[in-house]
Amino acid sequence: MIKIQGLIKEFQVKNKDKKTVTKRAVDNLSLHVKPGEIFGILGPNGAGKTTTIRMLTMETKPTLGEIYYNGESIKKNPLEIKKLIGVVPQHINFDNDLTVGENMELHGRLHHMSSEKRKQRIQEMLEFVELGDTINRMPRSLSGGMKRRLLIARSLIHEPKILFMDEPTVALDPQVRRRIWELIRALAGKGTTVIITTHYIEEAEALCNRVAIVNKGKLIAIDTPEAFCKSLGRITVEWDDVDGHQYQFFESRQEAAAFAGTLEHGAHIRRTNLEDAFIELTGRKEGV
Amino acid sequence: MLQDICTVFWRDWVVLKRRLPKFILSRMVAPMLYLVAFGWGLGRNIQVGSGSYLDFLVPGIMALNSMNISYNSLTPLCTERIYHRSIGEYIIAPMRFNAFIIGKILAAVLRGLISSAIIMILALAFGANLNITPLFVGILILNCVIFAEVGFFAAMKMDSYEELSQVNTYVLLPMSFLCGTFFSTRTLPEVLRWFIDVLPLTHTSYLLRGISTQSPVALESVAVLVVYAIIGFILGNKAFRDQLK
Ligand SMILES: Nc1ncnc2c1ncn2[C@@H]1O[C@H](COP(=O)(O)OP(=O)(O)O)[C@@H](O)[C@H]1O
Ligand SMILES: [Mg+2]
Numbered sequence: 133m134i135k136i137q138g139l140i141k142e143f144q145v146k147n148k149d150k151k152t153v154t155k156r157a158v159d160n161l162s163l164h165v166k167p168g169e170i171f172g173i174l175g176p177n178g179a180g181k182t183t184t185i186r187m188l189t190m191e192t193k194p195t196l197g198e199i200y201y202n203g204e205s206i207k208k209n210p211l212e213i214k215k216l217i218g219v220v221p222q223h224i225n226f227d228n229d230l231t232v233g234e235n236m237e238l239h240g241r242l243h244h245m246s247s248e249k250r251k252q253r254i255q256e257m258l259e260f261v262e263l264g265d266t267i268n269r270m271p272r273s274l275s276g277g278m279k280r281r282l283l284i285a286r287s288l289i290h291e292p293k294i295l296f297m298d299e300p301t302v303a304l305d306p307q308v309r310r311r312i313w314e315l316i317r318a319l320a321g322k323g324t325t326v327i328i329t330t331h332y333i334e335e336a337e338a339l340c341n342r343v344a345i346v347n348k349g350k351l352i353a354i355d356t357p358e359a360f361c362k363s364l365g366r367i368t369v370e371w372d373d374v375d376g377h378q379y380q381f382f383e384s385r386q387e388a389a390a391f392a393g394t395l396e397h398g399a400h401i402r403r404t405n406l407e408d409a410f411i412e413l414t415g416r417k418e419g420v
Numbered sequence: 421m422l423q424d425i426c427t428v429f430w431r432d433w434v435v436l437k438r439r440l441p442k443f444i445l446s447r448m449v450a451p452m453l454y455l456v457a458f459g460w461g462l463g464r465n466i467q468v469g470s471g472s473y474l475d476f477l478v479p480g481i482m483a484l485n486s487m488n489i490s491y492n493s494l495t496p497l498c499t500e501r502i503y504h505r506s507i508g509e510y511i512i513a514p515m516r517f518n519a520f521i522i523g524k525i526l527a528a529v530l531r532g533l534i535s536s537a538i539i540m541i542l543a544l545a546f547g548a549n550l551n552i553t554p555l556f557v558g559i560l561i562l563n564c565v566i567f568a569e570v571g572f573f574a575a576m577k578m579d580s581y582e583e584l585s586q587v588n589t590y591v592l593l594p595m596s597f598l599c600g601t602f603f604s605t606r607t608l609p610e611v612l613r614w615f616i617d618v619l620p621l622t623h624t625s626y627l628l629r630g631i632s633t634q635s636p637v638a639l640e641s642v643a644v645l646v647v648y649a650i651i652g653f654i655l656g657n658k659a660f661r662d663q664l665k
Contacts, residue, residue: 189512193664214514225505229435241427242513 133325134165134188134294139197141183141349157183159349161197165327170320172340173329174410180349181329182222185298188327189219201294215243218292220300222329224279226271232258233267236286243290250289257285260315276303284312288319295319297328301335313339337406347414360409368408371399379408424515428523429530432493436531447489447535448542454481455546458602471549471633478543478550479628480601483563485539486532487621490564491592493528494571495584501575507663517660521572521653528568529561536560556631562645563624569652576659600625620648 141158158180165171173181186192188199190210199206201213226235233254240250258264261281266274274282284300297316301309316339320326330336336343337357344354353360365381367388372378373396381404382388392399436443459474500506510520543550570587578584598612599605599621605613616622623641630637 191508191511191664211514211516214512217512219512221505221508223505225508227431227500227506227509228504230431234431234434238427238431239509241430242424242509242515244423244514 133167133202134327135200135203136164136188137162137198137200139184139187139199140195141180141187141192142195156349158187158194161346161349161351163344163351163354165325166341167325168320168323169341170316170326170328170339172336172343173327173346174331174333174336174343174406175329175346176331176414178348179346181331181346182298184346185219185222185296185327185329189217189296190214216293218287218290218295220283220287220295220297222298222302224271224276224283226279226282228270228272230271231267232263232269232271232274232282235271235282236267236289239286239289245290253289253291257288258282261285277305277308280304281308281312284315292324294325294327297326299329299331301330301332309335333405333407333410343406345410345413352413353409357406360406361404364404364409364412366404367401368404369399369401371395371397373397381408421516421519424513424519425523425526427515428510428520429526432524432527433530436527443531444534444538447485447538450488451481451485451535451539451542455542459543459546459548474543474546474548475550475633476629477602478539478548479632480625481543482536482539482560483599483621483624483628484596484601486536486560486564487567487624488592488596489535490528490532490568491571491574491588493531494524494568495575495581497524497572497575498578498581498584501663502579511663518657521656521660524572525565525568525653528571529564532564532568533557533560551632551634553631555637556628559624559627559631559642559645562642562649563620566620566645566648566652569649569656572656573652573659576656576663595619595621600629620645 139158139161140156143155143157144152145155147153161180161184173184175181183192187194190206190213201216204213206213226232227238230238236254236258237250240254245253254267255264258267261284263274263278263282263285266278266282271279271282280300280303284297287295287297295316301312304312313335316326316328328335328339340357342354342356343360345352345360355363365383367382367385369380369382369388369392370378371392380391382391385401388401392401454477455474459477497507540550540552574584574587578587598608598616599619600616601621605616605622608616623638623644627637627641627645629635
């Protein structure tokens with residue numbers, strides 16, 4: 133569906149001596165996303181997730197590397213590809229001079245939807261995110277969570293085949309977050325390909341068929357959440373001693389229990405999760 | 421392409437429609453002051469060529485006003501780009517970038533023409549003699565297009581509203597006064613005059629005044645304006661594409 137080859141993005145930034153230096157935000161990224169899957173990009177802040185999404189959605193040009201949709205380079209026919217995609221950006225980007233309804237209408241018009249279809253889909257999507265009564269309000273009068281839900285509603289108006297979601301559940305209540313997870317699963321069930329970035333590990337674990345772990349612009353590993361846990365060992369023993377917080381991974385509960393019995397201090401035995409894999413692979417806990 | 425131009429224009433029309441009475445009222449203030457101060461107050465004692473100073477002045481005011489209005493119609497794009505980031509919706513949409521630029525320019529032309537119509541009515545109320553022809557309107561549109569493009573370019577390149585208002589202060593304001601709007605450039609020192617005569621607003625002023633007073637029209641001036649409009653479009657397109665860097 134989507135194939136990325138050797139993607140690099142560099143920015144010219146000023147350092148503290150006011151000299152212009154080249155900063156590599158995405159460093160030689162290659163991966164592919166299969167049709168209909170929920171593909172997660174997991175990484176700490178500054179890992180290059182947003183930059184990657186922006187290149188995939190053609191908001192910014194790669195410094196080097198290729199992106200293919202269905203085997204065709206995005207350079208060849210960008211407008212045809214743009215018709216297929218929907219985007220939930222990380223940063224709220226409504227037009228502040230238009231009402232909620234007008235913002236939605238602008239989106240429908242930009243996607244060449246007929247007037248009836250537009251009206252129907254806008255109503256449907258607003259009701260889905262429980263914002264049906266905000267249609268005549270200005271976006272700036274909405275709460276942060278409402279704006280995020282509205283971003284999601286807007287991205288779906290034109291029924292995209294491929295949906296990019298850049299940290300879509302940041303700052304949302306747990307209930308709303310779960311509703312959005314359900315929505316994403318339902319979309320994937322109907323054949324929509326979803327590419328979602330997150331720094332919430334439980335989100336990637338709960339939702340994604342496969343996860344790419346990225347750090348400092350580089351791809352660290354790519355696999356299913358289960359495979360990540362399996363490769364470490366399904367069971368984790370956690371304990372504290374004089375050297376600080378410790379972990380060890382085991383194939384089975386028996387082995388873990390046997391090991392825990394040898395420890396002087398009490399230990400906690402639990403199932404290995406994606407967070408463990410993430411910490412093992414990125415070697416850093418800060419920012420997560 | 422046409423559909424996308426309409427979409428971009430639609431957005432600006434929705435915004436303008438909501439503020440139309442305010443827009444019209446605020447656009448009356450500056451031209452009214454010019455007419456009172458220079459046309460009525462000062463102008464009664466001045467003779468320029470055969471006609472009255474008011475007849476000389478009105479085309480100049482229309483030129484400078486359409487410049488200011490169309491420029492400032494597109495400068496809000498700067499905040500839409502940097503703070504609201506709402507430009508992103510157009511960049512990811514299946515739309516040619518030129519459709520965005522053309523739609524925005526047309527919206528600026530509409531604003532420029534509305535405010536020109538206001539001046540025309542005011543000027544007639546002050547007793548000016550005006551000869552408005554299709555060519556006159558065409559030149560006015562061309563002038564709006566050029567300065568809409570300047571506004572578009574500035575909004576894409578400048579990083580703050582402050583920088584944008586500096587363009588107003590250091591570029592548009594001097595042009596407002598010097599480009600044959602309030603007085604003929606023939607009285608200016610040679611070097612300055614050579615410089616001023618290259619600027620687009622000078623050509624607009626002379627063309628509008630020529631048509632309005634039924635004097636022969638300098639076709640070179642029309643050509644100069646067309647060249648400015650084309651260069652402005654190319655630069656605007658490039659500035660928009662640079663957003664993808
Ligand atoms: N437009 C830009 N100009 C300069 N640096 C940028 C720009 N966009 C992103 N970066 C830098 O690239 C790195 C990756 O950023 P980003 O893709 O936003 O990461 P993430 O979304 O994973 O938090 C960061 O160090 C960020 O500062
Ligand atoms: Mg990000």
